[in-house]
Amino acid sequence: MKKGLFIFLGSMTFALGTLGIFLPFLPTTVFYLLTGFFWLRSSDKLYQKFVQSDKYQRYVKSPIIEKKITNKGMIRMFLMIFIIFLIPGLLVDNTIMRISLAVVYICHVIGLTWYLRGKKARKFKSEKIGELD
Structure with missing residues (x-):
């Protein structure tokens, strides 16, 4: 039950984060961080695929983790x-x-x-x- 809920919430935050790329009032990075949080706790496969994606690399890893902005x-x-x-x-x-x-x-x-x-x-x-x- 908890795993399914986290997968659903991760999918919702992923969709909102992706919309945030095009809409300036939605914070892409925050939603992508939440996506990582939910998928890390629910599905290793989804989490690994997400962390290796170019969107995660561009909006989370490079500016926030590596501080390359x-x-x-x-x-x-x-x-x-x-x-x-x-x-x-x-x-x-x-x-x-x-x-x-x-x-x-x-x-x-x-x-x-x-x-x-x-x-x-x-x-x-x-x-x-x-x-x-």
Whole structure:
């Protein structure tokens, strides 16, 4: 029962993540991370196929795990986050909410810049083991 539920949820998050490639308001990376979480716990075959796919490599492994993101990619990411934060800021006439959105956006910019640019990528355990041989 649990395995079937996780396969279903993984499939749903995979579909939403794939839609997020084309729709800027859906976060592709977040949904792909959830897909990996669900499929890791339900089906090794689905998980391995997903992790080896070019979409996973492009949207999760390269920018998040290996921290290889271009300046253009960073600007695009921050622009999409800005647009998402701008929509409620324009629709709701509440000064406190607008200030809160601005503060959260600035925290995103600082935090993500620090995470993606401030530290070197960690090597995978398999790479470390390979170096010892």
